[in-house]
Amino acid sequence: MTDTSLEADGATALERVVTSTDANTLGRYWLGAGSLTLLASLVAGVLVALERLDLGGAEVFGSADEIFQFWSAYRVGLVLLAIVPIIVGLGTAVAPLQVGSDSIAFPRMAAFSFWTWLIGAGTTITGFLIDGGLGTPDAGSQRQAVALTLVGLLMVIGGLLGATVSLLTTIVCGRVAGLTLRRIPLFSWTLLVAGTFWLLTLPVLAANAVLAYVDLRGRTAVRFGAEDAIWEQLSWSFSHPQVYAFALPLVGIAFDIVPVSLRNRLANHDVVLVLTTLLGVVGFGAYAQSFFDTPGTPVMYQAIYVVDAFAAALIALALFGGLADTLRRGAGNLGSGAGNRPPAPMVLSVLAMLLLLAAAAVGALRVVDPFDLLATSATGAQMTLTMGAAFVGAMAGTLWWGDRIFGKVSSQGLGLLAGLAAVVGVLMIGVADLLSGFMGQNDFTGASLAAAGSPDSGVDALNVVALVGSVLLLVGALGWFANGIRRLTGAAAPADPWGGHTLEWAADASTVEVTSERPLLDALEHAGSAS
Amino acid sequence: MLTTGFKLWFGIFVAAFGAAVFAGYTSGGDETGPLTVAWKGAVGNHVSYGLLISVAAVAFGLALFSIAFRDGDAEAAAELLGTETAPPAQRPVGGSWWPIFAALGVGATAVGAVVHPAVFVIGICAVAAIAVEWTMTNWSEKLSGDRAHNAAQREKLLRPVEIPVLGTLGVGVLVLAMSRVLLASSVNGAVVVATVVGVVVLCGAIVISRNPNLPRGMVQGVLLIGFVAVIVAGIVTAATGEREFHQKGGGEHATDTQSEDGH
Secondary structure (H helix, E strand, O other), rough: OOOEEEEEHHHOOHHHHOOOOHHHHHHHHHHHHHHHHHHHHHHHHHHHHHOOOOOOOOOOOOOOOHHHHHHHHHHHHHHHHHHHHHHHHHHHHHHHOOOOOOOOOHHHHHHHHHHHHHHHHHHHHHHHHHHOOOOHHHHHOOHHHHHHHHHHHHHHHHHHHHHHHHHHHHHHHHOOOOOOHHHOOOHHHHHHHHHHHHHHHHHHHHHHHHHHHHHHHOOOOOOOHHHHHHHHHHHHHOOOOHHHHHHHHHHHHHHHHHHHOOOOOOOHHHHHHHHHHHHHOOOOOOOOOOOHOOOOHHHHHOOOHHHHHHHHHHHHHHHHHHHHHHHHHHHHHHHHHHHHHHHHHHHHHHHHHHHHHHHHEEEEHHHOHHOOOOOHHHHHHHHHHHHHHHHHHHHHHHHHHHHHOOOOOHHHHHHHHHHHHHHHHHHHHHHHHHHHOOOOOOOOOOOOOHHHHOOOOHHHHHHHHHHHHHHHHHHHHHHHHHHHHHHHHHOOOOOOOOOOOOOOHOOHHHOOOOOOHHEEEEEEEHHHHHH | OOOOHHHHHHHHHHHHHHHHHHHHHOOOOOOOOOOHHHOOOOOOOOOHHHHHHHHHHHHHHHHHHHHOOHHHHHHHHHHHHHOOOOOOOOOOOEEOOOOOOEEEEEEHHHHHHOOHHHHOOOOOHHHHHHHHHHHHHHHHHHHOOOOHHHHHHHHHHHHHHHHHHHHHHHHHHHHHHHHHHHHHOHHHHHHHHHHHHHHHHHHHHHHHHOOOOOOOOHHHHHHHHHHHHHHHHHHHHHHHHOEEEEEEEOOOOOOOOEEEOOO
16 A cells, blocks of 8 residues: 555545545535435435335334334434534534644544444444334344444444544634634534533534444343333433524524524624524433433433423514514615525525424424424424425525635526425424324324324324325425436526625635635625725 | 743643642632642542633643644744745645555445454555555655655555565465365366466466566556456356365275365
């Protein structure tokens, strides 16, 4: 093996693909791989929704355990194999540019993280497909396949953690002179906050997986009791409040896109910094592990859990209020744009914030004791709305920064249509699952098919709505993916199609004087006043 | 002069140590225990004392780092290096095989933990070897600003290890794979296979040696294809199993010659 530092000129195309440590390239890898796993996860979601149409038995799958495997595959896939990687990809490509850094920090570790995640994702999916997943061995799942899923999950978590460390170090240490933490663009800021909480919580999830794995493989020697309840141990990562920490960067995406689209400044930049930090704090979910409930009040009934839910709703409301205020103040500027229409990324980012608000509202309703929603499908509604909001935010982000990342244009119209389909789909799932929850439908229908509902309860009709929503969400994701593929063969993109305010749109960030959070707008205004 | 970073971390150290001592005295510690980190006497509540002392120790370490490296100040670094301008915060790095190799090693280890101990051990060995190689690559890249010189230094150090180890591994794998092929073939078939492979290797070597200007990529490609073909054949024939063997004769004076069924 010769020197492993490959010069681009002497390397073959394949060598350049697998050896790249370039932030932009790695970002594209994350986005591409994340979008493929997103499609796979959504297909699993559609199949589970189809199964729910007939609660009398397992029609699509062979048994309740298989339904459970796909149901958990949908949630794990949506969060750890799709949405978070897509956000990491967007961050890897955009955050270094936003802070004016030449490259991502620890570029080789960033590459290692991606490949580790990719191999882990493949292993996890294989585990799910060979009758393993997060099922219970005693209920029919293959023991070795379950173990394979768990080690795959560990690699996925490891990969995400490594990528997060690279990202956070870039944001903190790679900033150009004058770009204080208060002045960094809000997408980078929310990545910083969210990433911090990912670093605090993902190792806990990894520890849960290790515990389950040890119990599974060394049952005769140790018996933690985790083997019989693997999902119960991991479920905190895929429900309130942890999902807020995963979805938080969507707020940064929205607050980066909207003011630029409206040619306006954000009135309360510092308030947004504080509110997003608070949402990150609220999204710390490692404590909410009902599996480890001790005698006394279960964690889901404790004050902190309830306060958390209401705090998230209030913060989401305040953030949406800030965005609405910016929209109100800048509405007059929309006419100056091409065609007098709001750009597609702006529309989608506002809708993503609305979905987040809806998710937080459902989260608050869920913890109200008299409603008795904690174990119902309202849990799924809150999760789908939150992660759906993150997905729509990511769609807006890729439409917004895609020209910069790929250097080629895509169809804004197709992007908007795909986004609208996803928004409608997420809303249909969320509303249907919330109402089903009020009617007593379990969060997981496979565990107790008979108890999940009855044909007369109205749940069946709502499950049809949820199925249609799942299909629409899948259609939206397919449209987004197709638009991404079209972009690869699109025309060359202009350097700054939006008239951006922040450093990622600068031709050379090192020459820009940074005196506020919008240095390019400052320079433009300065030039205008000088002339 | 004390740097800002040092002042911050040292301040945290003082505060945490003071808090630990206070916690020790107010939770049942004796006169000397909280001050001597339990070397002489009791510290009271172990959890709170241990936590606060840990914070103090980490802060003290970071304070030392901060002052040792002058808070990572670029001007100080330039002064240390004897240059007029500060070095770039981060030098761009080229592509590298190690990330994907390391990920594959980690993957083999993880999957091996579930599937088969041999795969697990291979994964561990791969990860260890890659860790050494990756570390040495990083070390060599910081030797000077000249990439060629750095690469030469790295090769000078590692080639005497890499070539024998990789050569031994390569030969071992090839011999193992070929032996599986020969053992699975009939007696006459094994002779034919060994002859054909030997002739192909000999002819290939003659062609390569008589045409030193052959494209390097083509030679590498042909060798890679041949290597992979032998390994795949070895795996397939190992899965098929050996031909049947029958001992000739028997009893006390039996020879160890073997014959195929029917001979």
